[in-house]
Amino acid sequence: MKLNLKNPIVFFDLETTGTNINTDRIVEICYLKVYPNGNEETKTMRINPEMHIPEQSSAIHGIYDKDVADCPTFKGVAKDIARDIEGCDLAGFNSNRFDIPVLAEEFLRAGVDIDMMKRKFIDVQVIYHKLEQRTLSAAYKFYCQKNLEDAHTAEADTRATYEVLKAQLDRYPEELQNDMAFLAEYSSFNKNVDFAGRIVYDEKGVEVFNFGKYKGMSVSEVLQKDPGYYSWILNGDFTLNTKNVLTKIRLRESGLTTK
Template structure:
């Protein structure tokens, strides 16, 4: 039986107007299929989010408000196509590989609902199986010092990252990091996708609870504890803004 990481993977990444999943908007997106012995296929989108792109966000991903307005496609059209591309991958049995999945998948969910697009979870249901390099890394190497952003993981696992903070580069790099972790950790590499997904639900909750406890007991950071969400791989819409515990 072929291990999950040796098959086809669907990398997914968004660049956005900010980090508020309930109110910020998608600027660029990528869904990439790679691995499994076949050529890499990548689809990318740029949206006109319909709102100003803050300067700080533009400095991260390089897309200004002016550029998004002139080159981007209508946000509703982009969201519909991204959801369709992911749904096609999921229904074909591919795992969605997303760094910090709860951000990207929640953002996509809220954008779909905002624009009257059928949300991904309503299309694929329990067929959605996700691999999150951030969750995996924290589980296999919890005490490593330093950052755990994608660029940090790429350095740790010796994965090339060309064009960091462009959606296509980040999506492919996330797949490569997941592959590296799976080859290094037998438990993760030999797990079924359904088991691995279930484990990550538990691991992500434990990791978030640990972070929340750290904030709560750290002078000057106590207020941050209330903003830590424990749901993974996305925050259900009906609980948006509610108690995450």
């Protein structure tokens, strides 16, 4: 089934130094840009993460330090990537929980101002898990009747994710709508305020903490009740995006604004 697109959509996949969205870095990115008229563009690039790639990570994606030694850093290509995804919705496999937060962190480190929250996020893994409960390789086999060759390479995983979403739309016409707003809502577990999901909107649209001792409590109330909690988060092992979002809420509640 051809996707019903109002905006271009970018399917993307990251290979990284590890699975910590706070500290790990991108070593390869591939994105497949699909236009409303059906035209497609693909780009794959390797990135020098400016840190050692742990052997256990290299064993999965096959990328070693020597393979990226002469590649550009993310900061060197960040503006190009931002330009390529400008005005596009974003889709991936486990992207809402991993790829989107990691990409947002890299943009922040590179000093590139891009408001990714304006986009719709379609996570094909969430759709799959809600309907079938499998992995990407199994999803590809199940929906597309093909074996996923070169699994855990960014390009193969990106292409497979795109094909799986189209097949899902064909298979579940009664459950799914060929509409990016619907798919973004369907593939979201929570209405996140930050990409990592540390702060979410409750059923009334109020920003609440989604972790720790104040889970479920209003962020603004917690900041008034326990001002030290803000400093604890800013000095803690949280993503830059989470800290930025919390700061904006704090400034808003204080009657101030950010630039």
